[in-house]
Ligand SMILES: O=C(CO)[C@@H](O)[C@H](O)COP(=O)(O)O
């Protein structure tokens with residue numbers, strides 16, 4: 001499986017999301033990662049389903065919506081209706097993870113589950129066969145631009161081993177502090193999808209060059 005790149009628009013210019021999304025799509029992003037924060041589960045508030053609706057018409061690139069919110073079950077229908085193709089939820093935000101996963105599926109979107117750095121893989125063991133992606137947080141959720149937590153490489157390796165041992169098919173995404181230095185490390189550990197905000201939007205040569213750099217760095221260790 002070739003490495004996929006999912007730029008996070010959390011690091012884009014908040015006054016020009018549509019332009020950023022068009023640019024990312026033209027530069028062949030595999031997903032557009034949309035970080036939704038509620039000021040409760042994480043300290044910051046970002047955006048709601050209205051933003052997803054507003055940018056949906058400008059691209060056909062799949063939207064991968066990362067919900068860092070409490071009471072996700074109340075908001076998932078709006079996010080799917082707005083055009084989210086994949087919806088990621090956190091087990092730490094709910095006592096009904098299985099219900100959330102099936103709610104996403106029943107609404108016709110692809111379910112994904114994120115693991116905070118301190119959350120073990122065993123917390124999601126019983127939904128692994130139901131989901132399309134496990135998103136390994138390599139920073140604590142809430143902000144872009146934080147430093148990669150290297151201990152998470154072992155979590156990525158364990159997850160890849162668990163997937164192989166059980167014949168499962170979820171993709172492994174890595175989110176937080178992914179850049180030209182860390183992309184090869186996470187790819188070697190078993191990541192399939194690199195989510196990156198600052199490394200893409202703050203690259204001096206633009207988003208296309210940034211994505212190429214991440215792709216090449218990752219592909220070199222996977223070949
Ligand atoms: O979910 C989150 C943060 O909570 C991420 O998606 C960040 O947006 C990634 O930003 P960088 O670490 O790549 O700057």
Ligand SMILES: [Co+2]
Nearest residue numbers: 008035066175
């Ligand atoms: Co994210």
